[in-house]
Amino acid sequence: MMYHKEKSIQIKSSASALYNNLSVLRIAPRNLTYFSVVHANMVNMVSASWDGLNYSHRQLQSKEPNVTTSSSLIMQAAWCVLPYREILVLTSQKGIQMYESDGSIMVYWHALDTPETPTAQAVFARGIAAVRDKYICVGISSGSVLVFDVPSKGSNITLSEVLEEHKESITDMASECSGSLECIADLVSADDSGNLSVWKSGEDFQLLNKIPGFDMSCSSVKLWKGTVVAGYGTGQIRLYEAITGIIHAEINAHARWIYSLDIAPFSGLVRSAFTCSLPFQIVHMYNECVTDTQICGAKFCDGDGYAFAVTGYDLSEIIRYTQA
Amino acid sequence: MSSRTLPLLFINLGGEMLYILDQRLRAQNIPADKAKKVMNDIITTMFNKKFLEELFKPQELYSKKALRTVFDRLAHASIMRLNQASMDKLYDLMTMAFKYQVLLCPRPKDILLVSFNHMDAIKDFVKETPSILSQVDETYKQLIEMYTPLSSGEFQLIRQTLLIFFQDMHIRVSIFLKDKVQNSNGRFVLPTSGPVPHGTQIPGLIRMFSCSGEEVKKLQFRNGGNYTSALREGSFEMFGERVIKLGTNMYSVSRPVETHLSGTSKNSAQQKSVNTTPNPLAKEELNMLARLMGGLEVQKTSSVDNGFRVNLFATDEEEEEALISRPDEFSYDVINIQATKLSGGCTEQARY
Numbered sequence: 001m002m003y004h005k006e007k008s009i010q011i012k013s014s015a016s017a018l019y020n021n022l023s024v025l026r027i028a029p030r031n032l033t034y035f036s037v038v039h040a041n042m043v044n045m046v047s048a049s050w051d052g053l054n055y056s057h058r059q060l061q062s063k064e065p066n067v068t069t070s071s072s073l074i075m076q077a078a079w080c081v082l083p084y085r086e087i088l089v090l091t092s093q094k095g096i097q098m099y100e101s102d103g104s105i106m107v108y109w110h111a112l113d114t115p116e117t118p119t120a121q122a123v124f125a126r127g128i129a130a131v132r133d134k135y136i137c138v139g140i141s142s143g144s145v146l147v148f149d150v151p152s153k154g155s156n157i158t159l160s161e162v163l164e165e166h167k168e169s170i171t172d173m174a175s176e177c178s179g180s181l182e183c184i185a186d187l188v189s190a191d192d193s194g195n196l197s198v199w200k201s202g203e204d205f206q207l208l209n210k211i212p213g214f215d216m217s218c219s220s221v222k223l224w225k226g227t228v229v230a231g232y233g234t235g236q237i238r239l240y241e242a243i244t245g246i247i248h249a250e251i252n253a254h255a256r257w258i259y260s261l262d263i264a265p266f267s268g269l270v271r272s273a274f275t276c277s278l279p280f281q282i283v284h285m286y287n288e289c290v291t292d293t294q295i296c297g298a299k300f301c302d303g304d305g306y307a308f309a310v311t312g313y314d315l316s317e318i319i320r321y322t323q324a
Numbered sequence: 325m326s327s328r329t330l331p332l333l334f335i336n337l338g339g340e341m342l343y344i345l346d347q348r349l350r351a352q353n354i355p356a357d358k359a360k361k362v363m364n365d366i367i368t369t370m371f372n373k374k375f376l377e378e379l380f381k382p383q384e385l386y387s388k389k390a391l392r393t394v395f396d397r398l399a400h401a402s403i404m405r406l407n408q409a410s411m412d413k414l415y416d417l418m419t420m421a422f423k424y425q426v427l428l429c430p431r432p433k434d435i436l437l438v439s440f441n442h443m444d445a446i447k448d449f450v451k452e453t454p455s456i457l458s459q460v461d462e463t464y465k466q467l468i469e470m471y472t473p474l475s476s477g478e479f480q481l482i483r484q485t486l487l488i489f490f491q492d493m494h495i496r497v498s499i500f501l502k503d504k505v506q507n508s509n510g511r512f513v514l515p516t517s518g519p520v521p522h523g524t525q526i527p528g529l530i531r532m533f534s535c536s537g538e539e540v541k542k543l544q545f546r547n548g549g550n551y552t553s554a555l556r557e558g559s560f561e562m563f564g565e566r567v568i569k570l571g572t573n574m575y576s577v578s579r580p581v582e583t584h585l586s587g588t589s590k591n592s593a594q595q596k597s598v599n600t601t602p603n604p605l606a607k608e609e610l611n612m613l614a615r616l617m618g619g620l621e622v623q624k625t626s627s628v629d630n631g632f633r634v635n636l637f638a639t640d641e642e643e644e645e646a647l648i649s650r651p652d653e654f655s656y657d658v659i660n661i662q663a664t665k666l667s668g669g670c671t672e673q674a675r676y
Contacts, residue, residue: 017487040488073325073488093325118327118382122481169477192477216523217477233431233476235524249532252525255516255551257432257480287548292507292514294427313427313487314494314511 001286002324003308008317009046012057013039015296015311018075019126019219020172020260022297022311022318025079025086025101033301034101035318036077036088037311043077043090045103046318060103062092073124080130084152089136091125096138096146098157107155110148112140127173131187131201135160139170145189147205163205168192171219177265178225184208185242188228190218196228198242211245220261231258260298264305290319325485326478327382328470332439333391333486334379335463336425336571338370339442340418341395342449345404347575348634358403358632363449364456365402371459380466385489403631409647410636416495417636423490424500424512425570430521432479434568435486436471437558441571443467464562472560499574517550522557 015021015037025034031050036043043060062074072093079101080087086101098108114123125146127139136148136157143166149158168191176183185208186201194213200206211228220231227248228240235254240247293312301307307322342363349359369375386394392415399406399414406414425438443464450456474482494510505513520526527547534540558567637643 014492016491017484040491075325118384120327120382122326124325168475169481171477192475215475217475217480219480233480235520235527246535247533247537249530251531252527252529253547255520255524255527255547255549256430287546289516289548292511294514314491 003286003288003321004324006307006320006322007052008319009035009048009055009309010317011035011037011044011046012059012316013042013044014314014316016040017259017294017296017313020076020078020297022260022299022309023078024299024301024309025081026302034079035309036079037297037318038074038077041073041092043074043103045088047102058103060090060099062090062094062097075124075126076128078128080128080136080150082130082136082150082152083133085150087130087136087150089128089138091128091138093122093124096125098136098148108148108157110146110159122169124169127170127189129173129175129187131175135201137163137173137175137187137189139166139173139189139191141169143167143170143191145170145173160203161205163189163197163199163207165189165197165207165210166191166195168195171217172221174222176223176226177263179265180225183226183242185223185226188221188223188242190221190230192217194218194230194232196221196230196240198228209243209245211240217257219258222261222263224263224265229261229263231261233257237261256294259294259296262299262308264300264303266303266305288321325384325488326481327384328474328478329385329482329485329489330383331376331379331467331470332435332482333385333422333489334394335439335467336422336435336442337391337395337418338398339439339446339571340421341399341414342366342446343573343575344414344417344636345399345634346449346573348636349404352634354632354634358630362402362404364453366398367446367450368456368459369398369401371456371463373459373462376463376466380470385485388489405631405633406636407633407643407647409643409650410634412650413636413646417497419490419493420495420497420500421574422486423493424505426483426486426490427512427514428505428570429483429568430519431476431523432483433474433476434521434558434570435479435483436467436560437566437568438571439467440464440558440560441566441568444566445573461562468561516548517552519553519555520551522554524554526551526553 016039018038021038023036027034033048033050035046035048041062045058045060047056062072074090074092076091078089080089088099088101088103090097094114095109095111097106099106112123112125122141124141125138126141129137131137134150136150138146138148140146145163146159147161147163149160151157166189171190171192173187173189175187176185184200185198187199189197194216196211196213196218197207198209198211200208217233218230219233222229223242226242228242230238230240232238235252235256235258237251237253237258238247239249290310290312293315295310295312297311299309301309307320309318309320311318346363349362395415396411399411426435429435429438443460447457447460450460496506496508496510500506501508507513527549528544530543530545531539532541555567559565635643637646
């Protein structure tokens, strides 16, 4: 399998060195793809037409309402796809903002408890996942996971539950992305000590399993057909069966900290870049090196993994590859 | 982001400043006793107990403007004077050097080893002055106490905070260009060979396991790089081999320091987009800065004869020319404040 580099998409400012710093939303009915990349206290959004001819840009600042202080640093921006709507979620040092998918209107704001004077423990929200029909889950630096109930339209979003399982900062979260309704596990959350928690969604979320870490941060996680794919600060990727915690595979994938990994749900391609199928076969497919760039975001642009995009620290472009 | 970033930023930038000043003092043939006085005065000011107490408190990073003000004050803590052009160049070199070190660190935790490299060199500068030496030793202890218990994830947060501070800075430094660690577009070269970080395996192996945890298959793949096994881990104690070379002194009398300001229009637009956001809490930042600087006791030049000027350029004409031709987007506006005691707690604010 070979990929070749396509023309990059320019963005208004460079990408910050944050985990999972690229989100992609494919809008098939309008032949458009949205991309978002975080730069300090701003999100760069680009809407790209599939014919490559039209690009439009928007920048969102994390301006919290009712607060006169200047904006805070954004930790992550990601689109959450629910059956009836798509929400753009921004997490920052001050709280969580939710927007309509084009970033035009803010529909919800949740403030974090920030202390009067800074404490040694940083305060921020990080880790975003849309779960089943109506939940958006967001992680917090304390280790809590906030579960928001999202109606099919409007701004009547409510905090429905707080999951207290992790003791370290949440790094990333992922929901089951294969579309299969048979999978019991709906959500996996990861933290700075590499611990993974596996959940079933509902009125009350249920903890199904805890997979212990090995004292190394798990910075990026995905859940596909009941398998957790986790990337660690050691450069290793591990695959576990979510419900049992049984380890299926271990890959010495990279020489540096993994910042982002993604799965193409229809084909089982893992960007970083391995393919996996059941029963377990892992085949290394492809290598690419982006010269002199610290990659901070990597995402497939479609469900089959035909195209993917990456962002890099200090780079003001989204680099794209498609299958040759 | 991380509220524990400022001490590391300050100490590493301070260390780089001392390397550069030491090189310039020797290159300009400043008499040994005067040179030593300058180095001692700056180091004792840097490690002033009250100042460090403020520095080590949990807080957000200062803006570039505020931090430059601190270093301006520090550089003038003795009988040495620097013109604005030289101070600008000094700060450019300091920041690009530390940005390079942060980017190239194999693991986020290795930033602490880089800090110890700077500390080890500073200790060597003052080894003949016991009173200042004890200040430096005290600082080692504070660093060890604060940072050695942190997890890998917390170090990564510190690293990410530092990288936001250094974002979009692409000043070309001739020593880096000559050593081919920086490209002509100002970006650093990231090697895909050499030892992997401590704790990381050489990429290329896939292991598959059965349900009972037994390894059932092993596969190799080519990872595109050329990596070797990790080196042993450096020492995180007051003494010991640090192993990592980042943060050691790269200057010598024979390697002059020059910078080129790479001012492409794209870079300047980006810098503007970050710096021109109005900051309604600038006043609060000034209060914090005043509190911090209250601990920075600046030497009054007792005798005009004793003072001297150091030039970071080869000639006075070059220095003058540099001041006139420095592009606007690279100017550091320095804050003038009185280091008086101000009351009031600090509130959170963003500083970029």
